[in-house]
Amino acid sequence: EDSPWPKGQTTYEFIDSLMEQLSGFDGPNGDLLDTSFGSTCGEYKGTQALNTAKYSRYYSMLEKDAMGRTEKKRAFNDYMFAAQTTHKKVNPQKVCAQLDEDALKRASQRDKDRTTECSGLKSRDACSKYVHWEKAELDGEAVEAKCAWAKGKCVYKKCWEQRWSYAIPLEMIYLTPLTKWNPY
Numbered sequence: 630e631d632s633p634w635p636k637g638q639t640t641y642e643f644i645d646s647l648m649e650q651l652s653g654f655d656g657p658n659g660d661l662l663d664t665s666f667g668s669t670c671g672e673y674k675g676t677q678a679l680n681t682a683k684y685s686r687y688y689s690m691l692e693k694d695a696m697g698r699t700e701k702k703r704a705f706n707d708y709m710f711a712a713q714t715t716h717k718k719v720n721p722q723k724v725c726a727q728l729d730e731d732a733l734k735r736a737s738q739r740d741k742d743r744t745t746e747c748s749g750l751k752s753r754d755a756c757s758k759y760v761h762w763e764k765a766e767l768d769g770e771a772v773e774a775k776c777a778w779a780k781g782k783c784v785y786k787k788c789w790e791q792r793w794s795y796a797i798p799l800e801m802i803y804l805t806p807l808t809k810w811n812p813y
């Protein structure tokens with residue numbers, strides 16, 4: 630079959646294990662978890678939570694998604710790696726999502742109650758003027774929650790805000806200590 634696309638590796642490779650040793654902007658002592666959307670990212674094909682302060686391309690979700698998958702890739706078919714950071718000079722990215730049935734199974738009772746509250750509002754005006762919950766009132770790493778009008782009904786949405794740095798390795802040089810060490 631003649632395909633215009635190059636054939637190559639599209640799985641976890643040696644470069645992934647090398648990049649996972651590199652720290653992002655939080656430095657070597659950085660220890661961050663990605664818990665957006667109410668689920669925690671884990672090490673690729675592992676059961677431990679992934680330290681997202683180090684660069685990674687592949688990761689696993691500790692819970693299955695709607696398709697029953699747990700293994701994920703941050704980019705497409707390229708070598709783009711990402712590390713989460715708390716560095717203030719990195720612009721934050723904010724994402725809001727409606728809690729689906731799977732997320733509601735794991736959600737706190739407060740989130741379940743808020744979902745019921747929002748779904749009880751029947752007009753766009755009532756929904757948009759309804760309560761907006763701030764970070765202090767939320768569980769986990771969410772920064773805000775609100776009722777929002779979507780597809781003709783009022784739904785409960787949670788928002789997360791994170792900062793990420795990206796790396797595309799062009800060349801990696803590993804040096805041996807033998808360049809300075811001479812036993813004679």
